[in-house]
Amino acid sequence: MTSKSEATKDKKGISRRTVVAGTAWAVPAIVVASAAPAIAVSGPVVLSGTACKGPGQSGGFAFAYYFQVTLTNNTNSSQTYTFNSITINGSQPPLTSITPSSVTVAPQTVTVVTLLAQGSTNSANGTAVLAYMIGGVPGTTQATIADFPPIQGAQCQLTYPSRTDTPITP
């Protein structure tokens, strides 16, 4: 990739030219993508697998996580989705402080919302299980979280707070 040009004699020239010419040196070595779930089927609440983590454990605050969740209300009445807990890898204590704690979705609407979950002292990647209630009926959904990039970093695809509502076209 990198060619030895006349500029190789000038040290400053080398670094600039070589960085530009040697693209192999400049591209990211590895990019981790969303994992394959065990099973993908339809349900009213889906964790997308996109997640980020808040600033580290500085100042005695526990880790904060951000998760993207998709809520599908294909009924003709408003539905309230209440979020009870998010458990990562089963063994960790569940994150029970979730903001917003509930979301009301208009009839015939898909809402994508970023949830903030707090209370963990561990930042391991793994399987996240969200426990929720719709109209008093409990359910769970899960996703594999491959990576928790920092919320304000370039690799994080989430913003917080964030909510988008898209009507389901009849």
Place this chain on the structure above:
Amino acid sequence: MNVVFEAMGLSIAVTCRSAALADRIAEEWAWCGARVRAPGANDGQVATFEVAGDERSRYALASAVTMRVIGHLGGQRLMLHAAGLANDDGVVVVVIGRSGAGKTTAAVALCQEAFGYVSDELVAISESGTVQAYPKPLSQITVDETGEHKQQTSPDALSLRRPPTVLSAGPFVILDRQPAVHTPTLTRLTLTEAVLAVIPQTSYLSEMDRPLQRLCGHLSRWGAYRLRYTDVSTTAGLLSSLSEAPRPDHWTPVHVDNDLFAVWDGRYRRRPVRDAVAVEDEVLLLIERTPMRIAGIGRTVWEALAGGPATADELLRISVEKHGEHPSAAALVQQASTSMVAAGALDRALPQTLDDVMAGRSGDHANGADAAGAPSPGG
């Protein structure tokens, strides 16, 4: 009464509390060959369900049957969370979408005229690319003067068209419904983008043999597209044009030898890989369930480890040989290797670990040997 039908080759029996309910379920599953049988008749079913009769329980029946089908065929066929729309040649447009993306809506809108109805939930593709229809009842909302009805609806009640008998996988379309898109657009995805977009909508992918090669084989043949739209009924022409002719992408399988052995001397080594493919300048890996793209120095480092572990110095030498000198070469190779360890593509166990192990487990033995060695000649 019982209702029996076939879901992708699985014989299903449903025990119903009334003849009326049996008739209704038989109508909903008519395209799966459902028929009412006398109770107790054994048709060699592999799965039996009991249904109370309300809408919720009939929706639950469809979910349970789908799960059973996935469990049965998962690992053999590529199982996609997708609607299937067949053209008259039997080419199936595989419409991928997460839950709520609009798969059922698309199936209902597009299978009345333009396409034949294959499924609104699950498309299973065999190694050779054939597709078996799973024309389950559609989970639909209808509204009339009397209010809202959340119900399972048979394809016949929605006047859907039957697909041809012989079906094969065609173009892949990722649904991207947005508010206020007046003119729908299709954008071709690169093969890498397509693989990464489809993986989250697969079932039992990691249980398949050569999963990335299977995915690339199917995705590269007709191509994959992102469909941006608001009203799916306006997309029939676009989707029909896709399924006219294949437009292949290029990729190559990457041979992976997972015969790995552990080392604790600080050298880097690969972690076991489920499958790997090369697309353009990148290598795509599947490690356990997680896809990773490696490129540039990352790809060079990973390829350098094909034959076994290597030291940081060896990786640096190979990278410079391949890509030429760089003022920060050592730091960049170090950074690449470290990020690949963090991502789980590589392993590196440090020498201290070996020392610790030796000190903890066999330190006494080693000391004892030394201690015993000295006096023994004299004694």
